[in-house]
Amino acid sequence: MNAASSGPRAAHLDPDTVAQLRRIVGDSHVLLTDGDVEPYSRDATPLFRARPDAVVLPATTSEVSAILRLATERGIPVVPRGAGSNLAAATVAERGGIVMVLTRMTAIKEISADELLAVVEPGVTTAELADTAALQGLLYAPDPGSRTVATVGGNVAMCAGGLRGLKYGVTRNYVLGLEAVLPTGEVIRTGGRLWKDVAGYDLTRLLTGSEGTLAVITEVTVALLPMPAVARTGVAYFDSLSDAGRAVAGVIRDGLVPATLEFLDNRCVNAVEDFAHLGLDRQAGALLLFGDDGTPEAVERSLGIMAATCERVGARGVTMARDVAESEALLTARRCSLPALARLAPITLLEDATVPRPKIAEMVDRIEAISARHQVVCATFGHAGDGNLHPTIVFDPADGDVRHRAEAAFGEIFAAAMDLGGTITGEHGVGAAKRGYLQARLGADQMALLRRLKAAFDPAGILNPGKLGS
Template sequence: MSDWIDEIKSQLPAGRVLTDLADRSSYSFDASFGQYIPEAVVQAKDKEEVVHVLKVANRWKVPVYTRGQGTCLSGGPLPVHGGIVLDISQWPREIEVKADDLTVVVSPSVLTARIDEEAAKHGLMYPPDPSSAHVATIGGNLAENSGGPRGLKYGVTKDFVLGLEVVTPEGEVIRTGGGTIKNVTGIDMTKLLVGSEGTLGVITEATLKLVPKPPEVQTLMAVFDEVRLAGQAISKTLTSGVLPSKMEFMDKACIRAVESFYPSGLPTDAEAVVLVELDGHPEALEVEAKLVQDVMEDIGARETKIAQSKEEAQEMWHARKQVSPAIAQIKPTKVSEDATVPRSKIPEMIERLRGIKEKHNVEIVVFGHAGDGNLHPNVLCDQRDQEEMKRVEDAVEAIFEAAIELGGTLSGEHGIGTMKAPFMERELGKVGVSMLKRMKDAWDPNGIMNPGKIFPEEGQKLVLRDE
């Protein structure tokens, strides 16, 4: 047993420092690719325990991989250099809504959907709504700057963070920001930490902004025979004076997959379906829904439908939610990407994806948050087929290249982690990556926080095959 493990055990209950292979194995993967076994797992339940672990790890220069619920799609919590997995999921889940301030203070282990549920009891809303909100922690959301469909109108996690409590890699506790809406004291460390993917410290508390909960929502579906027209209709809607809360896109392959998995009445001969949600006052919604419907029809939607009841709206969204399980029936492995492009480039990106699919002979289905340009091309494959996985690697690289060429980004939501690190320089350039690295080195002089992530290592390539 290593001396550093003994030191960690000296101040934590033995049952929460796990060294058995079986325990360590269950912390060796996330929702992406690759398996790495840590030397120890520590289940921290309060700030003092995190301070202790980081002080010991920093002194012994042992890597620390903070982990929420392990739902990351880019390899964020994977212990690629061994060391410690610091499990935050066992931490007591505390949510304190301060209704008069329109803020909420949360512990890092809180599941994101619970924040919105608690806020709703006070007539308030926490808008960030990643699809994984019922299973992912707010700590993970903060580290990844996660977003969801409502990002179109309200923004993503970073837009709702007012303050953080963080344990630095050297084991010091700092507070950034606070409980006020405005705060311009110094360089904004809160924004620097959000989206830093666990490379700058451990988030132990967050103060988040809430907004008044809109009294009503309205849903509308539009069906298109051409993807190009769907793209145009999305752009036109966004310049028509109405800002929907969600605008989701499904391509033909998704529509067909949903219909064979959970028949929902979607038209299987259509090239694209766009689902729109508006929120606000009921009287305004009536006018806005009609306006969006007119825009969709003017651009060339072959059919539009405004939900006439809550049940009908739920049915439409249920179809959208079935996309992930439905496409999982097509092939056993799903490489879920989130390359994002400026909104005007959506039709071109979809065209490029079609070309990539043909060139590399892979199955790609496309859905996503079209209103903010955040598409989710999913490459469906079989991880046991090494030859197919080589083609998938090439296709994924081509997807990243296409997004960057169109003025977009490698990741709109899922983060860089291990999966996209090899491509960082293509988007940020050598100097950009080096500036980021210099910041990281200043925060974490011994390089113990989540090493092997974001920054490409010598010769690192995207590898989805077993090696």
């Protein structure tokens, strides 16, 4: 594998390094045995696995700093990890070394209603942050599907997206400031508590989505919003996913920017229904989940327009969630789409191609044609409102050359997305999984710049080696 070809690579850690790590974090927070490190050999990405030499769980910024200084001095790879729920194999330690797990850093240091912000340690889960903010009537807007599992630090490192992207944007739009530790051990603070602050390069944005290759995030300051008065959700059924895509284009042409526009094809609807038992229409070709939040009048108007647009485009049926619980159940079911698809076959390969909004229906048609040509079973769901699609190929590896056909299909799907002005990944990140497609998206000059940036932050090349900027 290409990751093994250059840069630092740990053999088993020598006894002195192990002793140093134990001195830094305490004996019980250094895991070394085969059984203890095995569960950290993978994240939520199928088909990627690599055994780290050690798993280290620091509890403070100074512990993080001491570990990184040691690693740089001795050329040991370090892969930062939150809950390991990413879908790009970004936390797989392909070159061995240390997996640094930040789940012990779980303090919510501050929720400020006056400043509309929160300060948290990286191991807090997205749902814990959102729930704590909600107690003070505040909204943490980014809403990735893995919110109950994923950590805020991981969300920032991967620039997680989610179900509210269209109206509210993604993680990067809410990160005001970071504390981060450079691979050489220095602790830096970027940005801060201010919405306006143009002193220097915007390192906050650079670190957001840097996939653990530039620095280890140890504290995050995020912006909060006042909680909208009401939120409502409706469901429309269509004969096909491209019909649903046309409804989405129609909604946006109507001048609406609603909070939620999610769609699922027939296979996804059935998988989700098998888990959630919500009474979804299993016969429909596609389901569009639409929703908005705001004042009661604005939400009523918005949902009315969206329902009318769906009907105009030829929806088979439109229903409104009766109450908050029903809305929440629909959104929860949507968040479960990917794992629910695992019911169909042993391997669930998910992609993240994203196109400009008006191209959604065309992209959906192209995905269907490509899947048919390569004879693979592809279920598609996604954040239709922001053009972010998750075509998911499910297969049984025992089934002959299906894996190669899946690879070929994804190659063509990425090419089609870029042909339509889109990208290879909207929100899951590059990691090891999409590294092979990155140059096609960025071009040689930008790839070279990425490498120079990486070298400026990480001269020894220890941080998540082989991933972005390597």
